[in-house]
Amino acid sequence: MASALTDKLTRLVKEMRGQARITESNVQDMLREVRMALLEADVALPVVRDFIARVKDKALGQEVLGSLKPGQTLVSIVNRELAATMGEGVADINLAAQPPAVILMAGLQGAGKTTTTAKLAKHLIEKRRKKVLTVSGDVYRPAAIEQLKTVTSQAGAEWFPSTPDQKPHDIAVAALDYARKHYFDVLLVDTAGRLAIDEVLMQEIKDLHATLNPVETLFVVDAMQGQDAINTAKAFKEALPLTGIVLTKLDGDSRGGAALSVRQITGAPIKFAGVSEKLDGLEVFDAERHAGRILGMGDIVALVEQVTAGVDIEAAQKLAAKVKSGDGFDLNDFLAQIQQMKQMGGLSSLMDKLPSHLTAKAGAVDMDKAEKDIKRKEGIIQSMTPLERRKPELIKATRKKRIANGAGVHVQEVNRLLKEFEQMQGMMKKMKGGGLMKLMKKMGGMKGMGGGMPKMPF
Template identity: 85%
Template sequence: MASSLTERLSRLVKTMRGQARITEDNVQDMLREVRMALLEADVALPVVRDFIARVKEKALGQEVMGSLNPGQLLVSIVHKELATTMGEGVADINLAAQPPAIILMAGLQGAGKTTTTAKLAKHLIEKRRKKVLTVSADVYRPAAIEQLKTVTKQAGAEWFPSQPDQKPRDIALAAVDYAKKHYFDVLLFDTAGRLAIDEALMAEIRDLHATLKPVETLFVVDAMQGQDAVNTAKAFKEALPLTGIILTKLDGDSRGGAALSVRQITGAPIKFAGVSEKIDGLEVFDADRHAGRVLGMGDIVALVEEVQKGVDLDAAKKLADKMRSGDNFDLTDFLSQLGQMKKMGGLSSLVDKLPTQLAAKAGQADMARAERDMRRMEGIILSMTPLERSKPELIKASRKRRIAAGAGVQVQEVNRLLNQFEQMQGMMKKIKGGGLMKMIKRMGGMKAMKDMLPPGMGR
């Protein structure tokens, strides 16, 4: 949805340039493009009709002010209505209950419910400072119980054991009793999923809801499902009093279709979004920011948060001081920088949060190549001894062969890394001496500086 809607709206901005206002005639062309993009993204037809009607009502007759043109004005209206359709702002999770606050996770098999349960546990531990217990009532798939045990451990929460021969209601009562006795703040209850909606599933989950009386009943749905997500949402809305939605796999190609449909069909706010397969890949859903992503405006706030989360600020400050002084910057420091980049999800993760035009300039092929080069450089440096990292001048022919063999690369790759590092050191000394501009001119301008970077990163 993101790329399709962004492309169509970009064309509109260009074609509508120079017109003074949005009229009945030109609005039809603009809204046709928006309608097609939404339908292609599997947004439910009733949702599309309502959305288009609201945009048309807001747009008609509006004067185009300042440096805007009708196309740009329409984009701003579409952005606002997208955010409104998805819920406007942030809907907080409700933990206002006598501990343990019970959260019931519902959804079809394959939506990512079990993994999302662990991701939510990690979020509650890290962001809300809660003591969290998880339990699985999926007695039909023993592997699901073991999966929850594994991912719960990764999240740093505690797992309550259950067995395939137990009844879900008995598991629920035992887990609540254990959570109360051991002073847990939150109990996350992972329910059984099915490959399709059936009455047995709905009857069981209704019984569990009546037994547990959860403070939150969260519907977990795959954002890639499109129209199927709407049918599933209707069925769960009729069976349960849903309090919120978690969209999984929002990093896929759809990026919005299900978000528009499910919110409107259920009336429940979208509270979280799964944005990666990593255990910390769960974000509080912000409708305004997601609308910006859908329209190709990027998510600079998420980019800043990613950097703050991934970067060791003390280590970064020490390294910055070291680089400014021009003293003793060695391959261990370089390795540290590569590690910081990995913590932030790599280059592709950061580029994904940039506005579409900037991300397109970076190029997926270039990013993939740069990521490979970074991994290769990391492998080469890790094959060195601590002494070799601190004194690269010691690395002669025999050491190069040993390092190359350890990293699984050719000796030429080791030579390339050492040459790039030597150039970086030289550049830092020039910066320290205040001769940066002279150095750039002597090296042949910015092109020479780009050549010092790994392929793909020079862009």
């Protein structure tokens, strides 16, 4: 979360850690700063009051006063109470029902319900090994049904057809009947959203809930909405027995207030967080880990999971064997490493999970520029012939000009890429079987963030 809340609380954490003695006076000063940071981040006032009261109670108790490192203890209290505000640990999705387990997706238009439905389908298929059917009950928004069809296909799930001239109730009944007859494990129902809360919307979704009797009713809310998210949450809580929350757009430059408020307002646990626009950009929400991110402590567990999921171990082992056998490292291998970086979710996604003190210098670097640089390199290599990729020594002046024209770059860019490739090639020649992890670390070490292959944080 690249937010003002994270920036302010990170600075406060550094100041608190340096405190040799904790007194009522400096606790009050610290809490005043925390309160202002939370209010500016659009955290609901009742949530702020409750949070501050809990931290103050513990900070002025024996837990801190009797500690040898009161500053660090105070930080741990703030971290713990932040996590408690958003929930306790991980709230798993409930699929304990006679198949199909019905999951109803609710929320305002623009919150990301349709994309989130597909992301959840992909998650259930890949992580829970479920057979998933999706259906759209949104008969009002143009192209909503087609959008769900497209993203469902990309997610690897099956889509149940519906048309704008049907009633949402009839669509739901037909989809449920189809899911039962074809032995689906899960039915995901994408409902209509509105630009604002209205009685028609609420009555329609109440009827759908009564018809489907879902095991999960997930409230999808945009984390960038701030105070509006709180008002929406209240209205949906009154209309539906919400069982969980999905926070979308947590990767945006949001103020972060929704993440801290929405659980307390609805009483429902946050179950998932949308962390990128890609279909695999849905994380099971862990309150403790998210609190660490807000305080600038990073989320190393999520980083390891992301890197592990993105790394093609088989391809890396083949490359290691190839280098070890002396076959050499060519531009096809170089391209594979660039594409591996993209599979991991890109630089900004990886950097977001590192502790702020490790990314302070990198913060000055334009992440967009670095990611564009990666795409440019990919384009240059893809403009080469298969022979040129295998034998880069053939690439002389006329070939360089043709490659540059094909990639839409200057010849200097081609020269720069070839120089970086030669550096990595030289590095590979020196490696005589240092193991897979050593190989992968070396692959990430080119040129740092400022140019060339970005340095991987593992």
